[in-house]
Amino acid sequence: MDLETTGRQSDLGTRIRHRRQALGLTIAEVAERTALTAERVEHIETRPFALTGAELVRLAHALDISVIDLTRSDPPRRSRHTPVVPVLEPMRKEECTQLINSGDVGRIAYDGVDGLVVLPVTYCTLGELILFRTASDSAVAQFDLDPIAFELDAVDEGMHDGWSVLVNGTVRPAEDQEIDAVRNHLEPWAGGTRDSYMAIQPHRVTGRRIRSW
Known part of the structure; x- marks a missing residue:
């Protein structure tokens, strides 16, 4: 699976960067966790890109988040029976x-x-x-x-x-x-x-x- 370079993917790169920063991780640490190069991770965060399905799964795993929550542009839906407390x-x-x-x-x-x-x-x-x-x-x-x-x-x-x-x-x-x-x-x-x-x-x-x- 290849994710094409689109405005949505530009948003995805920003979300990946913000998620990494929120976890206090460096680009080098994410690269090590995903077996990608630091240059590749930086490219994904800052420039248009085509992302393979395998890369997306590895990034989500490295950032401790599901693929669905990482790629969705809207806030994750919350169950009315199990509210999330910040x-x-x-x-x-x-x-x-x-x-x-x-x-x-x-x-x-x-x-x-x-x-x-x-x-x-x-x-x-x-x-x-x-x-x-x-x-x-x-x-x-x-x-x-x-x-x-x-x-x-x-x-x-x-x-x-x-x-x-x-x-x-x-x-x-x-x-x-x-x-x-x-x-x-x-x-x-x-x-x-x-x-x-x-x-x-x-x-x-x-x-x-x-x-x-």
Whole structure:
């Protein structure tokens, strides 16, 4: 059986990626579980593809989900006699760190002049540090060892599950050697000049996952 490359399959690739991330698995770990190459798994998650029936079964098994629930575009039907109660689970710090390292867009929250400010940022990691770029005249660029929060999440509306990671720490201007290390890996999506590199030093990393199956 071959699943053709269609809009539905593009949705399937997204669902596979979200399911993998919700389980805290890397592409390499899914590749090992399915006996596929990491390149093949990444292709399935990010680009149009034709998927064989055997690959679909192996992916579903690796992601601990049925083929029906993995491929359906609508939320799984629930029996009116056996309602599913969502389960909220804490995540280990190692899981949270793995998810942060594999992402590239999160949110920062800090106390601005007019109150709490929450902004999306592109970022990269350097050891435990989380680095992002901002305009030199922005409020956060003036911070030095001030409290800041960083948040990252993924939600699968069809499966009614997801996860979130929260980092509490301080933010400071990045040092020259840190800037040199990430210069080629940190490109803001937004336009304008963002030549101030900022580093978040985590003090606490927590996460939780919600499941409804």
